[in-house]
Amino acid sequence: MDDLLIGTLLPGAVPIHRQNVNPVWRGNVTLGQIRRQMYVKAVEPRTLAVEVICALVGRSIGLPIPRPALVRVTDRALPGVIGSMVFFGSESVDNPDLKQWLSRDPDQAMDQLSQWSKLIDAGCFDEWSGNADRHGGNILYGGGSNFALIDHSEAIPRNLQVADPAPANLLLTYAAGDQSPKTLDVLIKKAKTSCQPFAGASVRDEILAILKGLSDAPTVDSLMAFLHQRIHALMLLISTRIGHAQSSLELQKK
Structure with a gap:
């Protein structure tokens, strides 16, 4: 499923402080046998669907939007997480805003x-x-x-x-x-x-x-x-x- 990445966040993610409405972390995510750096954030279920749909639709019409991901996050990766949660993830782009x-x-x-x-x-x-x-x-x-x-x-x-x-x-x-x-x-x-x-x-x-x-x-x-x-x-x-x-x-x- 190349257009939607699915992975698990590894320990060591760093919080990004940019006055975000939803807290954002940058960390390594395992995707099968590979590891990739991503931005991940916790959002409510409707927003998660909106993020994924907009990213996929935007990419399909040729817009430069990083590939979206569904990222499993546990308290081992992020202390404070209860059990296991699914965060929205986005491929890391090194460019400044x-x-x-x-x-x-x-x-x-x-x-x-x-x-x-x-x-x-x-x-x-x-x-x-x-x-x-x-x-x-x-x-x-x-x-x-x-x-x-x-x-x-x-x-x-x-x-x-x-x-x-x-x-x-x-x-x-x-x-x-x-x-x-x-x-x-x-x-x-x-x-x-x-x-x-x-x-x-x-x-x-x-x-x-x-x-x-x-x-x-x-x-x-x-x-x-x-x-x-x-x-x-x-x-x-x-x-x-x-x-x-x-x-x-x-x-x-x-």
Whole structure:
């Protein structure tokens, strides 16, 4: 199951202090006969399913999202864990987050972001998944066009209706900026191209079965139904957002 990794956390994980809503550790995870460094975090069952689904769907449409994992964690690996728990895991990416680049050289960082070939793709994906939590702390940047998207725990929010806009979309807002109507027309065309693969994106049945066992079937079915149904309203949502975008980009974590 190459698209979803399944492993066990080894002792020695180090906590990552980045003002995370959910505590995060970086440690070694055994995957069969191999060992890989990952970020792991404890989340409630629905959020676990959201993280896995968004990572898999995003990767399937070509976005640079680290491979997700289900990681078994015991009190031997992390003192305080009761019995055995399943954490969400993500392959470790060594790049710093964009927030650090913004603090050192904001002009260069924003220039590279504006030239990133996946900027519109990522913004459309965030609108599709209802993810208003994209900020400089969950965009990793390694220089040039080397970007990666992490942390989708706030995607597919419980109270968001399929035809309603995400509360915010910083990437599309930035891409539109204070552009002329002609440039906005070009962005809309790019967005239509970006959204074309969404209808064919899916998660394999065996992975959905695993998630249903960790969460429950109605929850997982509702998450997938949200994505499928939202496609019908997506271009209207994106067009409205791009047409009314503001020029500022608040990528610093609030």
